[in-house]
Amino acid sequence: MSAGVVVILVLAVGTYALRLVGPVLHGRVAIPERVTELASAGAVVLLVALAGTGALTEGGGFAGGARLGGVAVGVLLAWFRAPFVVVVLGAVGVTALSRAVGVA
Structure with missing residues (x-):
């Protein structure tokens, strides 16, 4: 078995183990x-x-x-709870207009 396959298998087992810990320890910790x-x-x-x-x-x-x-315009509109x-x-409109008038 190549080293790449071993790494993938170890990561797969580790991922499964981490996902299993939540339901197993729920309410105990x-x-x-x-x-x-x-x-x-x-x-x-982080997001x-x-x-x-x-x-x-x-x-x-x-x-x-x-x-x-x-x-900036998108953040401002979202801040004022505009529809998505x-x-x-x-x-998109502000970016397109800015590029149309020569802003890089």
Whole structure:
């Protein structure tokens, strides 16, 4: 068996074991409220960081002002609880208009 197959099998068993731990230990282990809050906050921070880098970078560098403007408008519309379609169309529209007038 090649090393690659062994690595894949070990990762598969590990993944299955981690997924099995939740149902098996449910109700047996008490997680402190503070840990639950920190885990929830950590998930939000990671999601925002991933979205930010994906939206504002391209090819390892800054994606440009047009995309930054579109993302800013999208965030602003989402902040004011606009419908999702309006958020997406607003962001796309601002980005397209910015590029049309020459903003990189």
